[in-house]
Amino acid sequence: MVQEKMNPTIEKILQNIERVMIGKRNVAELSLVALLAEGHVLLEDVPGVGKTMMVRALAKSVNANFRRIQFTPDLLPSDVTGVSIYNPREMEFQFRPGPIMGNIILADEINRTSPKTQSALLEGMEESSVTIDGVTHKLEKPFFVMATQNPIEYEGTYPLPEAQLDRFLLKMKMGYPEIEEEMEVLNRAQVLAPIEELEAVIDLAELRELQQAIKRVTVDDTIKRYIVDIANWTRTSTSVYLGASPRGSIALMKAAQAYAYMYGRDYVLPDDVKYLAPNVFAHRIILKSEAKFEGITAEDVVLRVLDRVPVPVQRLVK
Amino acid sequence: MTRKEKMKSDALTLWLYLCGFLLLWEWLRPLKQLTDTNNVGVFIGFLVLSLVLSYFQVHILARSGIRLLYVIYTINFLYYVGPFFQFKWMGILTSDLVENMKLVFGGEWTALSDSFRSLLFYLLLVLMTYLLRYWLVHRKQIFIFFFMTLVYITVLDTFTPYDATYAIVRIIILGFALMGILTFYRIMDREKWQRQPGFVRKWLTPLVVMVCASVLIGYAAPKASPIWPDPVPYITSYSEKVDNNGPGGRSTVGYGTDDTKLGGPFNPDDTVVYETEVDARQYWKVETKDEYTGKGWVASVENGLRTPFTQEDTYPFTNYLDPEMEVTKRTGIIKPQVDYPHLIYPLGLTSVKDNSASTFEIEENLEKIYLVDNAASGMGEYVVEYDTPKFSVQAMKNTVDTSNPVLTEEFLAQYTQLPESLPQRVKDLAVEITKDQTNWYDKAKAVENYFDRTDFQYDQKNVATPGRTEDYVDQFLFDTQRGYCDNFSTSMVVLMRSLGIPARWVKGYTEGAFRGLSENDQRTYVITNNNAHSWVEVFFPEVGWVPFEPTKGYSNNAQFTYDDVSTETDKKDELEAPVAPKPEKPEAKEATTQPKKSEFTWKKLWEGTKDFFNKHWGWILGAFLSLVAIAYLLYETRIKWLPHYLVFRFRWRKKDEDFPDAYFALLNQLNRYGLKRKEAQTLRDYSEYIDEYFSSKEMGALTANYERFLYKGKLEEGSWEQTRELWENLIKKTTS
Numbered sequence A: 001m002v003q004e005k006m007n008p009t010i011e012k013i014l015q016n017i018e019r020v021m022i023g024k025r026n027v028a029e030l031s032l033v034a035l036l037a038e039g040h041v042l043l044e045d046v047p048g049v050g051k052t053m054m055v056r057a058l059a060k061s062v063n064a065n066f067r068r069i070q071f072t073p074d075l076l077p078s079d080v081t082g083v084s085i086y087n088p089r090e091m092e093f094q095f096r097p098g099p100i101m102g103n104i105i106l107a108d109e110i111n112r113t114s115p116k117t118q119s120a121l122l123e124g125m126e127e128s129s130v131t132i133d134g135v136t137h138k139l140e141k142p143f144f145v146m147a148t149q150n151p152i153e154y155e156g157t158y159p160l161p162e163a164q165l166d167r168f169l170l171k172m173k174m175g176y177p178e179i180e181e182e183m184e185v186l187n188r189a190q191v192l193a194p195i196e197e198l199e200a201v202i203d204l205a206e207l208r209e210l211q212q213a214i215k216r217v218t219v220d221d222t223i224k225r226y227i228v229d230i231a232n233w234t235r236t237s238t239s240v241y242l243g244a245s246p247r248g249s250i251a252l253m254k255a256a257q258a259y260a261y262m263y264g265r266d267y268v269l270p271d272d273v274k275y276l277a278p279n280v281f282a283h284r285i286i287l288k289s290e291a292k293f294e295g296i297t298a299e300d301v302v303l304r305v306l307d308r309v310p311v312p313v314q315r316l317v318k
Numbered sequence B: 001m002t003r004k005e006k007m008k009s010d011a012l013t014l015w016l017y018l019c020g021f022l023l024l025w026e027w028l029r030p031l032k033q034l035t036d037t038n039n040v041g042v043f044i045g046f047l048v049l050s051l052v053l054s055y056f057q058v059h060i061l062a063r064s065g066i067r068l069l070y071v072i073y074t075i076n077f078l079y080y081v082g083p084f085f086q087f088k089w090m091g092i093l094t095s096d097l098v099e100n101m102k103l104v105f106g107g108e109w110t111a112l113s114d115s116f117r118s119l120l121f122y123l124l125l126v127l128m129t130y131l132l133r134y135w136l137v138h139r140k141q142i143f144i145f146f147f148m149t150l151v152y153i154t155v156l157d158t159f160t161p162y163d164a165t166y167a168i169v170r171i172i173i174l175g176f177a178l179m180g181i182l183t184f185y186r187i188m189d190r191e192k193w194q195r196q197p198g199f200v201r202k203w204l205t206p207l208v209v210m211v212c213a214s215v216l217i218g219y220a221a222p223k224a225s226p227i228w229p230d231p232v233p234y235i236t237s238y239s240e241k242v243d244n245n246g247p248g249g250r251s252t253v254g255y256g257t258d259d260t261k262l263g264g265p266f267n268p269d270d271t272v273v274y275e276t277e278v279d280a281r282q283y284w285k286v287e288t289k290d291e292y293t294g295k296g297w298v299a300s301v302e303n304g305l306r307t308p309f310t311q312e313d314t315y316p317f318t319n320y321l322d323p324e325m326e327v328t329k330r331t332g333i334i335k336p337q338v339d340y341p342h343l344i345y346p347l348g349l350t351s352v353k354d355n356s357a358s359t360f361e362i363e364e365n366l367e368k369i370y371l372v373d374n375a376a377s378g379m380g381e382y383v384v385e386y387d388t389p390k391f392s393v394q395a396m397k398n399t400v401d402t403s404n405p406v407l408t409e410e411f412l413a414q415y416t417q418l419p420e421s422l423p424q425r426v427k428d429l430a431v432e433i434t435k436d437q438t439n440w441y442d443k444a445k446a447v448e449n450y451f452d453r454t455d456f457q458y459d460q461k462n463v464a465t466p467g468r469t470e471d472y473v474d475q476f477l478f479d480t481q482r483g484y485c486d487n488f489s490t491s492m493v494v495l496m497r498s499l500g501i502p503a504r505w506v507k508g509y510t511e512g513a514f515r516g517l518s519e520n521d522q523r524t525y526v527i528t529n530n531n532a533h534s535w536v537e538v539f540f541p542e543v544g545w546v547p548f549e550p551t552k553g554y555s556n557n558a559q560f561t562y563d564d565v566s567t568e569t570d571k572k573d574e575l576e577a578p579v580a581p582k583p584e585k586p587e588a589k590e591a592t593t594q595p596k597k598s599e600f601t602w603k604k605l606w607e608g609t610k611d612f613f614n615k616h617w618g619w620i621l622g623a624f625l626s627l628v629a630i631a632y633l634l635y636e637t638r639i640k641w642l643p644h645y646l647v648f649r650f651r652w653r654k655k656d657e658d659f660p661d662a663y664f665a666l667l668n669q670l671n672r673y674g675l676k677r678k679e680a681q682t683l684r685d686y687s688e689y690i691d692e693y694f695s696s697k698e699m700g701a702l703t704a705n706y707e708r709f710l711y712k713g714k715l716e717e718g719s720w721e722q723t724r725e726l727w728e729n730l731i732k733k734t735t736s
Helices: A008-018 A025-036 A051-061 A077-081 A115-127 A179-190 A204-215 A221-236 A246-262 A270-284 A289-293 A298-306 B002-009 B011-034 B040-055 B060-079 B088-106 B114-139 B143-159 B165-191 B197-220 B231-245 B393-397 B409-415 B424-433 B440-450 B472-480 B485-498 B568-575 B586-591 B601-636 B638-651 B658-673 B683-694 B698-712 B719-733
Strands: A041-044 A066-070 A082-087 A092-097 A104-108 A129-132 A135-138 A144-149 A170-172 A240-242 B272-278 B284-289 B306-309 B326-336 B349-354 B360-363 B368-371 B382-392 B503-509 B513-517 B523-528 B532-540 B544-548 B559-561
Touching: A008 A025, A008 A051, A008 A204, A025 A041, A025 A051, A025 A144, A025 A170, A025 A204, A025 A246, A025 A270, A051 A066, A051 A104, A051 A144, A077 A082, A077 A115, A077 A129, A082 A129, A092 A135, A115 A129, A115 A144, A170 A270, A204 A246, A221 A240, A221 A246, A221 A270, A221 A298, A221 B698, A246 A270, A270 A298, A270 B683, B011 B040, B011 B114, B011 B143, B011 B165, B040 B060, B040 B114, B060 B088, B060 B114, B088 B114, B114 B143, B143 B165, B165 B197, B284 B368, B382 B393, B393 B440, B424 B440, B424 B472, B424 B485, B440 B485, B440 B532, B440 B544, B472 B485, B485 B503, B485 B532, B601 B638, B638 B658, B638 B719, B658 B698, B658 B719, B683 B698, B683 B719, B698 B719
Parallel strands: A041 A144, A041 A170, A066 A104, A104 A144, B382 B559
Antiparallel strands: A082 A092, A129 A135, B272 B326, B272 B523, B284 B503, B306 B360, B326 B382, B349 B382, B360 B368, B503 B532, B513 B523, B532 B544
16 A cells, blocks of 8 residues: 555544553544444454554543443343433433443443343444433544454354344454564553543544544545445355345445545545455455355455456446 | 357347358259259248258257158149148159169269159258258358359359359358358357347447448449450360260351351261371461351352462462561461362462362452362362461551551552441441551550450350341440340451451351371371361551451461560560450440440549549559558557657647546557556556566656546646656656
8 A cells, every 4th residue: 555644633532442452443433433433343353462552542532432342142222322210319211321321332242142132232332322211312523432342153042133233333353463563462461551641633623523424525426336346246146145235335435434544545545445345344244154164254255246347447438 | 068058049149040041042043044954942931941940949859850841732732633631642752762863873963753853852951950050050151152153153154154244243242241240249159248238239330331332332343354265166066076976966166158147056966077296386267258248258250260270380479568577487288188179378378289280260259269179079288388477466467547558548548448347346446446556556456355355255156146127237336235246346347447447357167176196297287177166366567467366265376576676565465465365355345335435424523533543543543551660660669759759749738638548648648558457456556567677757746647537537726737757757667
């Protein structure tokens, strides 16, 4: 990728995050893309690679209200959304908001809890509001969920249904740090946890402005066509049972807009689309069982499609 | 199976079937004319029915049933009286079939009944439709059938009266169309294309253009006349000779003295009249005639003066006027098989000898030699001595008019005689044929070659006799154009005479059929009545009488030398072998397009163009080929010169809107250079690759600019001006 000048605000946020996170710039970037595009992120990885640290750093950088929900099998929906409790002194029910009433929420190990509780969170993600005892509570804006899940093969998990997976703008993996990076992590761990010193770079109002600005990033018809082509190819691929939905195409476009903005452009390039497509589409594609047996992953399918869909290099003739 | 289903329903396949049907129809068309097949329509109907059933893929049982019904019904309709539904006739049909089967196994083909033949023919058609379907739908190859059709039609055209002029054109169109469509199918199969609506149109448009263009060009282009003489007269005469031991024919062909009423058909007669031993093949003269009556030939002097002529005398009429004439002394032995009072003799006769010291008389006017005492047992074997001349073309070409003193008025009057009644259009035609020629020889050749036109056909059977008011020559030249030697030779003499060139009509025999070498290594020939022939002699003041052979399928035995020839036109003559028939000169063909010249300007334009092409085709072909070669070279080396051209071209295009074009030209050039961009590769990715390759930064900058244009829809002002230098640098790098 040609080194481009990043949007200065975003560069600052990223640098801020990097103060506590060693390496993993791409994860930070993608998280920021989801935040700016008003989407949510599903992080799939083993414990202890710094997921929480990432989200907390992000929340601190944008001065957001950070909440964390640790999902357990016995967690109830009301533990997520909040509950009305009778106050004998005031002789009335008082609403005590749950952890969902924050700006940036880390939903840890979301696949460890029952589907009922999962859906409470997912509803909030979709509707930006929760209904408790017949009262609808609007969620604060920005509202950003970063859910983590252990790889599905692990025991004692409730895999998220495909329809709900679709609600996440991006799905990504964190991965282990490089050797030098991990050594640096150890070095830092010897002194005070740096996360406490982190200061906000922007406030929520500025973040909302950024979110508006992203909507103005130009997506040319050629790019839209490219996105639709990719989605279409995933649908016709032989190893795919169910391809990317139109919602997936929308997600890809929004993510690409955010990504383009991040790199200081007010128009989307095919490169943006290409870069983001595996993260946007992979969790929306259901493979045929034959393909799974052959060891093909959804990422492979998307990458293969990207290798074949022609990039638009001329203006569309109408 | 799915593919077959697909083939079934689309219109292109319908076209395939239609073309296939038309091609098959071409096989049936000549039947009516050439065989005694009637009701061809019934069979064509059957063909249509079979193909329609096949197209709609009617189930095999239903298909067979319907066709069987059709066959039975038509056979009933054609051969049996009585209503179809009275099944009495079925019994007759069955017994008929049984009878015929017996005949088939007995090998008595000719005894088969008509109804059975029709049945067999239906069977053949069923086979053909099956094959057609097999070729079209399964094999998707038709070339063999197409080629067979062509061969079939051309053979018919050559050897039968069937005129395939337009059939050939039709077959070519159909064949090309079929092969084009089938190639399309084959490619689709091979590449496993999904059928898309645009495909067919995209394929068919160039196909139609190609077929139309090739047919039009083929139709319009000048065609070389046959290199070989029309083989039909040869083959027929050959087969007649083979049939030698058959029952004797009626003597309607052969040598007769009465030529006053020419025309009409005649039957072949292979009675042997002479046997000869000579060392070269040549024609045998009997007599010449000089007066044309409009219906035939007579001698201008009846019972003319006879000069005695002994075995010691030199034959008085072989007086070559050219003293330097190259001659070959020859001797020939003639053994008459039939009692004729006259002798046959070769060109350039000097003396005649036989064992019995006979004497002869010559009738001067006819140049005919009689045996004086023909009351005796007839002429035995006799020996002729003769000088075979080599006529100098140059000497003949020297003659352009009648100014030579040798040509006395009397002589001219005798040998340019024509009847008053001769229609003017004959004279006009003569002028038309020879309008480009100046000397007598070229004129004679032009007239001689005129008869090589395909309009003229050699025929012994369908030959007309002129009516009371008609002229024999006029009828042949303008109406029938069909005839044998008398028609051709008389016509040539008349045409020559109407130009004022002395000419006469010669009768005699051709060399006959070669029968091998004799003991003393002489060539022996057998001359039958079928070899009776007539030809032409034209008089040239510096040379004498020179034979010409206008008859189609015959060749002149006289020899010509071209020694002194230096001009270009003569060389052209030289190219044409002195042995006629020669490929007709395009000019002659051109010049003789019907006397009634049309005023239609298109036609004139067409003629002019044709003429131009005829005259300059060598240049045109050369220019075309070199253009093609240059184009090919330019195309092959474009990677070298194209960048320079591009730089030059875009130097004058300064608007920002030109930038995308320039960028795209650069992409193409890089592609040709070998730095290919994969389809799924983004421009940015590609530009990095390019910049890495050339260790430059230009491509990145240009690409960023182009991206802005392409994905934002906006070009920054002055962007082309700023990046032009980068662009030029980069494009120049691809030339090194």
